[in-house]
Amino acid sequence: MSKIIKEKLTDLGYRFVPEAYLQNGDEYYFRNQQFPDDRKFRNLTTEExxxxxxxxxxxNNWNHVLVTDKFLPEQIQHSKFYGLVRIGDMEDVYLDFRDLRLPCGIYNSTIISSDFGSTVAVHNVRYMAHFIIGEEVMLANISEMExxxxxxxxxxxxxxxxxxxxxxRLELCNENGGRSVFPFDGMQAGDVYLWSRHRNDYELQRRFQEMMEAQFSPHHGFYSEIGHHSVVKNTHTIKDIKMGSHAYVKGVNKLKNLTINSSAESYTQIGEGCELVNGIIGYGCRIFYGVKAVRFILSSNSQLKYGARLINSFLGDNSTISCCEVLNSLxxxxxxxxxxxxxLCAALVKGQSNMAAGATVGSNHNSRAADGEIIAGRGFWPGLCVSLKHNSRFASYTLIVKGDFLHELNVRFPFCLVSNEADTNRLIVLPAYWFLYNMYAMMRNTSKFQSRDKRKxxxxxxxxxxxxxxxxxEMFDALLEIEKAVGKTYSNDRTSADPQALGKEILLSDQQLTGKDILLDNVEFSRRKVVLAKPKEAYVIYGRMIRYYAATQIISFLESKPLAxxxxxxxxxxxxxxxxxxxGGQLVPKTKLDTLLADxxxxxxxxxxxxxxxxxAWSDVYLEDKLQHAIASLAELSGVNPISWDKQYLKQLIEEALDTRRWIFDEIEGSRAKDYQNPFKQMVYDSYEEMEEVVGRLEDNDFINKERKGLKVFECAVKKILEELSII
Known part of the structure; x- marks a missing residue:
């Protein structure tokens, strides 16, 4: 039952902090730290x-309304003041923001124990209590600020x-709260990931919490803040808010218990019909049109739009969620x-991901307990109307074909396609699918995400x-899985104590894998068959891409440094x-991560x-770590010790990389060209020329042209390196 308390009107605006929590007996101890009294405030004159x-x-006490020598009493109209109110410098001007023009001053407002910076425009704020307002701030038509x-x-x-x-708490990755973390301003995806793991390491979990709490004061009495040059208009309720500078808020239903980071370089906007409660919002975010977010962190330069619901979740930088619902996810x-x-529910999704229409990842409600977890490597793409069962795990860049997947999955093949074969009731896994059939989409990912990275x-x-x-x-793990599957399938034909060795021998030979299904173990928790499609092609492509990866790292190094x-x-x-x-999107050698956790x-x-x-510090040396990893990968794949890599070996490697780069470009162009050659793609147009007018000409494709230029740059770099190797 709500209890309404009666107090004397003369007390309104005072005793904000209970006496037991006062610092040095001063009600304004923290307020004065937030709004330093360096503006030479004074009492009002009798004439004023x-x-x-x-x-x-x-x-209720004009002696507690303090102003500066640049006070213009004519610009305070139809307003009420309770408690200590400090008003900064005033000017005979109006502020203009996107055609909203408001005279500076305070009009038709009720102000309780709040501070104002210089040249503010406050209009029709029905109730403001215990706020600190920055300089050149515009506030208009706000029902409640407390x-x-x-x-x-x-x-x-x-x-x-x-x-x-x-x-x-943010109850992430599953619905039972067993991986919950405590949010804080400045929290990064890596922090959340580390904290949500290692649940049986009680000392580490205790230290994570201590590290968070050390950043904040446990004392009472901090005021809400609206940063310099911010604009808030046509909004209903704002409570317990710390808002940065240059933010723009309009038509919002409710903002409560939030930190809203914003700056001139990366300003945040929150628009019509939104209700945001218990969250942290990063720099440069956009939140519009009926969004509901509760217990959340929205990282910098991300967007929530069109009725999106984000609950008990952490959303990483440069992301977009609109229309749909995301719960309990990292x-x-x-x-x-x-x-x-x-x-999307109860999931750990490692970035660069895309959820198609109708995809349902989570909340099966068909088990004896709360939902489990989905763990998906970066590039995760559940296709149209995909339904997955917890617990499941997917390697990087897994594409899942439309369908209901009724059993738990453990897909260990990166860049693969997963599909149901309905007529035979089998699961089909096609490794290296993206490289084999859609190089355009695969390679576009890198430049696409780089261009969308708006971090300042x-x-x-x-x-x-x-x-x-x-x-x-993951490709190395997949090579091993392919070898085991092929070896197990053909082990009945040959006597071999080691199916993996047999599989590797067959895959490296000229033998064609025909007439037999290559079956996989421990991919799906069911009794139906799981078929490995095109194992030999995938095996070859994985090896080629690993060699190409290693060669590109070596080429990048040799572009600026000598062979010695x-x-x-x-x-x-x-x-x-x-x-x-x-x-959190940053790749770290596990040895370094283990050292951090120990520290x-x-x-x-x-x-x-x-x-x-x-x-x-890890980021500063990442490219060196990546180079070391690339060299070790090539050594493992080739079986040749790097110490013995001579000029001839490197020349051969680099020439092979150039061939691969040319092949990649041909595949990029070819996979996109299929859309122009497909008669079913053409049939909705009166002519080929009309199709080009509508979808654009292939030769004008920005990504293809960028890749063509990139290939030429790569060819020049390779030519220079090969010449230098020939001279040495």
Whole structure:
């Protein structure tokens, strides 16, 4: 039952902080830190008070309305003031933002214990309590702006004497809360990933929480803030808000318990009909048209639009969600989900992903417990009307064909196509599908995500290349799986104690794999057959792409440094291929990650900012780590020790890479050209010329032309390196 309390009107605006929580007996201790009293505030003169009263203004104590020497009482009209109110410099001007023109001053508003920077325009704010308003801020037509003395601004902290039940948690990756984390301003996808894992390491979990809480004060009495040059208009409720500068908010239903980061370089906009509660919003975000978000973090330069619902979730940088619903999910950068009928729940999606219309990932409601988890490597793409069952796991760049997948899946083949064969009730896995059949879409990913990366400060290296340590390691695992499957299938024909060795022998021979289905084990939790399609083609392509990956890293190094430096590095590198982990879109050698976690346990890392500094240090040397991984990968694939790599070996490798790059370009152009040659694509147009007019000419395709130029640059770089190798 709600309880309405009666107090004396003269007390309105005072005793915001309960006496037990005062610092040095000062109610304004933290307020004065947020709004330093360096503007030389003074009391009103008798004449100024007369003008204010004549303009239909009221205060329960005019002595507590403080102004500067640049005060214009004529620009305060029809307003009420309670408690200590400080008003900064005023000018006889109006502010203009996107055709909204408001005279500076305070009009038709009720202000309780708040501070204003210079040259503000406040119109029709029916109730404002305990806010700090920056300079040149425009506020118009706002029903309610209030602050609680225990405001946390979306951070998962507790104030003094708070009970644990009041803490904000993000219940990520599954619906039972077993991987929940406490959100905080500045939290990165890597932080969430590390914290949501390692659940049986109680000391590490305790340290994660300590690191978060060390960044925030447990004291009561902080005011809400609206940053400099921000505009808020036609909004209903704003409570417990910390808003940065240059933000733009219009037509919002409710903003509560939020940190909204914004700056002149990366300003955030929140639009009509939105309701956002208990969250952190990054720099440069766009949130429009009926969005509902509760217990969430929206990372920088991301968008929520058109009625999207984001609940108990973390969305990484440069992502877009519109129309649909996302619950209990941890999503790394560059995620796209914009169809009204797609649904994502209880998932860890490692970025560069796309959810098609009708895709339903989560909430099967057919088990004896809460939903399990989906773990998907980067480039995850569940196609139209795909339904998946928890628990399932997918390698990077898995494409899933339309259909209901009624059993748990463990797909270990990167760049693959997964489909149901309805007439035989079999699962078909086609490894290396993207390289074999849709090189255009595959290679477009890298440039597409790079162009969409709108971060102003790229101090964390997010890997967008489809060929990187994570995907290459998965290709090695896939080679092993293919060898085992082929060897097991043909082991009845030959006596062999090692099916893998037999499979490798067959795959490297001229023998054609015909007449037998190559079956996979431990891919689907069912009794039906799982068929490995085109194993030999995939095996060859995986090997070719690994060699190409290694060669491109070596070529990139030799473009700026001499062969002697490469040979020195090779002699110092380990020939053992390193495991890498994707932490929030950043790829990190597992040995380095293990060292970080040990340092956190041992109190060598004291805050998440310290951890971020380690992330940035890793980014600075990532390309060297990638080169080392590439060299080790080539050594493992070829069986040739890098120490013995002479000029002739490198020349052959680089020439092969050039052939592969040309083949990749031909495949890019060819896979796109199929759309122009398909008669069914053409039949909706009166002529080929009309089709070109509607969809554009193939020769004008921006991506293909960019790749053509890239190929020429690559050819020039290779030619120069080959010439230098011939001279040495």
């Amino acid at each position: 008070i007369k003008i204010l009263v004549r303009n239909d203004n009221y205060s 602050t609680s003395n225990s405001a946390k601004f979306g951070n998962g902290i507790l104030k003094t004497d708070d009970v644990e039940e009041r803490r904000i 999503i790394f950068p560059a995620h796209e989900q914009h169809h009204n009928n797609s649904f 400060f790229k101090n964390q290296y997010i890997e967008y290349d489809v060929l990187a340590p994570d995907t290459v390691n 430096d490469l040979q020195t590095l090779i002699s110092s590198f380990s020939t053992s291929r390193s495991a890498f982990e994707n932490i 956190i346990r041992d109190n060598k890392i004291l805050s998440w900012k310290d951890a971020h500094a380690r992330y940035h």
